[in-house]
Amino acid sequence: MNSWNQLLQNALIGTEKKPPEPASLTSDEDLSPVLQAISANPSLDAEEQLLQASALLFNYRQAGQTALEVTEIESSIAEPETLPYCTAASKDTLRELFEYQALGLFYYWIQLCAAKARIAPPEMVPLLLQLAAKNQELRDPIRVITGKRGEWLAQLNPDWQESTTLSLEDSWQQGSTNQRVAALRQQRVENPESSRVWLTESWSKEAAAVKQQLLEAFDTALSHADLPFLESCQKDKSQKVQQQVLELLRQIPESALVKAYEQVVRPSLVIRKEKTLLGLSSKFSWEVKSPVEIDPDWRKQGLATVSNTKEFTDDEFILFQLLQWVPPTLLNEVSGLGTIEIVQSMQKEKLKHWLPAIAAAAKRFRNQDWILTLAEQADLFLPDLLEALPPAKQDAYAKTWFTGKEEFFLPVFVNRETEWPVPLARQIMNFTAANPYQYTKSFYQQLMHLLPLEAASWLDQFEEIQPLFDLKKRIQQSFNA
Known part of the structure; x- marks a missing residue:
């Protein structure tokens, strides 16, 4: 419509330079009388004439458009529910939860609903799906209690689709980064070999930030079978990725890195239990042989060579760090003593300042014998044990x-x-x-x-x-x- 374009030019140039002339905009028999009336109204200045003419033409254009006709619409309905709805009283408490927005109690409600093999009432399903879209930790629990209607509704809203359960393969191939990380973590539990294939095939295509997140999920069920892949990642361009790969290698007893640490610890640390002069008692001996020789690259990997505490000499401090990176069972091998005996003897001989390093190793290598023994026998607090217990x-x-x-x-x-x-x-x-x-x-x-x-x-x-x-x-x- 040329008249509409002309009005736009008037607006761009300015009414002072180009005053509007509504009466000359069109000869359309429907519009012309009204536009002439706008031009002839002495109470309207140029700006008001422009605005009134614009409003008239805009609505005229809108009214004259034909709505898009869609002939192929796929429609579906939800499958019948297989579980009964929750009680009216339960529904009332769920309504209250949306007033309080207490996530902990949402989780509690969902747990009880699932335990009773019930599902949420239909009118609450959209609210629950919206809640799941905003709170990842609630997605799987909410899927369980929203039933067939929840599955159906989630297909109609992209924001809700992430709260539905895809296969692990689909989540890995098509999902968001969070979905892919979750899928990889789950696959590590169910099929470590398959998860390793996934990551190996996609590794070169991943961004550095995504690689970091994927490696965090990869630390589940680590084994010597993961070594070739992890060793191939050691020279990644990202230093943060390199550091994460290093931490993973330090959790695998068979890795060349852990074996190298062991080769330094074995000859540097002498542990034995000897009889005293009259043979009436025994003495626990813990001796660090100096100097402790290390690979120069270990300094670049974070090993400090100068002690930061009066409790350790420089060589002892190096050994303290290395003890965090070798399986605690190495102490059993070196001494020939049981775990309880070692811990009790170290405390008796005032060697308990070494225990934090051993606790860190017990957590790193998931050694439950050492974790439980340290928790029960050590007379100092060891934070590393907490999450491992x-x-x-x-x-x-x-x-x-x-x-x-x-x-x-x-x-x-x-x-x-x-x-x-x-x-x-x-x-x-x-x-x-x-x-x-x-x-x-x-x-x-x-x-x-x-x-x-x-x-x-x-x-x-x-x-x-x-x-x-x-x-x-x-x-x-x-x-x-």
Whole structure:
């Protein structure tokens, strides 16, 4: 329409240089009378004439367009549900959860719903899918309780499709970076060899940042079979990737790097238990032979050669670091002693400043014998053991060491899937309540599912979170009814 283009030119040039002339825009018998009326109105200045003419022509153009006709529309309906819906009381508590936005309690509700083999009511499914799209940790649990309608709806909205379950192969080939990382991690558990093939084939095409994330997922189920691939990655262009590959190689006892560390530790460390002069007792001997010779490249890989503490000479400090990178069973081999005997003897002979290095090695090589022995026998706190301990042993360790070491325990316990024991829950709540600026209401919203219902007897002092705790009780009651 030339009249519309003319108005645009008027607007671009400016009404002062090119005054609008609405009456001359068109001879259309429908538009012309109205445009002439705009031109003839003495109360309108040039700008108002331009705007009124523009509004008229714009709406005229819109009204004259024909809607696009779509002839091939694929329609479908959701398959019938195979599970019953949750109760009305459970639905009411779910509605309340969307008011509070307490992720911990969402997880609790979903767990109970799945345990009862029920699904969410239809009208709540879109809200749950939206929640899953924003919170990756809830995606798989929500998929379970949204049923067939959830599967169907997720296909219609790209934002929700990531919350549906693709095969691991499809997630790896087509998914987002987060999906690919998750798929690789799961495949490492189910089929380590296949996961290694995936990564080997795609490695040269991956960006450095993505390589880092994929290597983080690759540390599950590491074995000597992974060595050829990891060794081929040692000269990657990214230094951060090189460092991650190095850390993975340090977790495989058969790697050439770990074997090289062992070759230095074996002759440098002498451990034995000898009878005293009269043979009535024995003495534990721990001797570091100097000098400790190392590969020059190890300095580039982060090995410090100068001690940063009075507890170690330079050679002892080198050995302290190397002990973190060799399997702790090497100490059993060198000494011929059992794990408990070594730990008890080291403490007796005031050698416990070496224990943090051994704890780090026990965690690195996932040696449960050493992990449990150190947790039960060592008379100093060893942070490296925390994540490596099973939940029941973590609780026992916290009973001994929690006070004064809260900053080490909290990151581990807030990521638990099971409720805290009552004594530990009370310790955690008392500590966080004493630091209200660091642990705000949102902190409790994330972990309310971990707080045992037995806490009701002493939770009155926590007024801000009392409504959340009451909601948790109602959720449980709604599913037990």
